[in-house]
Amino acid sequence: MENIIHVEHPLLKNLITKLRDINTEGYFFRKFLSEVGRILLVEALKDEEMIEVEINTWIGNSKFPALKEDRYVFIPIMRAGLPMLDGVSEILPKSKAGFLALKRDEETLESHLYYDRVPDLTNHVAIILDPMVATGGSLDYAIRVVKEKNPARIISLNVIGAPEGLSRIAKKHPDVKVYIAQIDKGLNDKGYIVPGIGDAGDRAFNTE
Numbered sequence: 001m002e003n004i005i006h007v008e009h010p011l012l013k014n015l016i017t018k019l020r021d022i023n024t025e026g027y028f029f030r031k032f033l034s035e036v037g038r039i040l041l042v043e044a045l046k047d048e049e050m051i052e053v054e055i056n057t058w059i060g061n062s063k064f065p066a067l068k069e070d071r072y073v074f075i076p077i078m079r080a081g082l083p084m085l086d087g088v089s090e091i092l093p094k095s096k097a098g099f100l101a102l103k104r105d106e107e108t109l110e111s112h113l114y115y116d117r118v119p120d121l122t123n124h125v126a127i128i129l130d131p132m133v134a135t136g137g138s139l140d141y142a143i144r145v146v147k148e149k150n151p152a153r154i155i156s157l158n159v160i161g162a163p164e165g166l167s168r169i170a171k172k173h174p175d176v177k178v179y180i181a182q183i184d185k186g187l188n189d190k191g192y193i194v195p196g197i198g199d200a201g202d203r204a205f206n207t208e
Contacts, residue, residue, distance in 0.1 A: 001170035004178045007043045012036060012181040016160065019197045026206040030083035033131055033159060033204065037084030040157040040179045041091060044127070069094035073151075075118055077102060077130040077142055080200035084129040084157065096124075100145060102138045104191075111138040113145060121151035128156040131200040133180065134193050136165030143173050155179065159200075162186050162193045 015032045018024055024032070050065040069092045076085045078101040089095060098118030102111045118126075126146050133139050139156060146154055154175070160182040169178055184193050202208060 016182045030204045033083040034087035038087035041088045044179045080131045081129040111141045121149040126151040126154045131159040133161030133165040136168035
């Protein structure tokens with residue numbers, strides 16, 4: 001699974017432990033998801049091509065390296081991916097955003113799209129934000145939808161995943177780089193990640 005990059009860092013491990021804690025309140029759960037997204041983005045863009053921009057400094061105008069921020073389009077998978085958008089947008093404030101909403105059928109474990117507000121992605125880098133990669137169904141579906149928008153390339157930032165789902169993505173989308181903070185043991189009989197962090201959307205927004 002060469003396109004699956006497990007980002008191992010003490011700060012990420014510390015944040016994952018906080019996310020696993022059932023006593024972590026919704027507000028802090030969202031903050032921790034945001035921080036994980038921020039750290040993953042730093043890793044994902046470490047080899048990005050830069051442009052030169054001229055800026056006005058305290059000693060006059062001069063040129064310096066910068067990212068072409070508006071080239072990046074962040075696409076959170078609603079609801080759970082929304083907190084990650086906060087963190088990454090703070091790093092690249094001139095970036096754009098699109099939104100996808102998918103719902104998993106709890107009997108078949110298949111995903112269904114019910115909201116698509118992703119713009120045309122021609123010449124843009126699409127960065128999908130989705131905390132959980134369980135069976136891989138939702139991420140697989142999201143990637144297929146995003147590919148139809150003609151992006152220059154696709155990156156996926158994910159907080160926690162199971163080997164089953166990551167293997168599915170690696171096989172179906174070897175052209176998509178997946179940066180993930182934690183790979184857990186596997187799935188239970190209901191398709192949930194074990195030990196996981198529970199339902200990220202419910203926990204982030206205090207719903208059941």
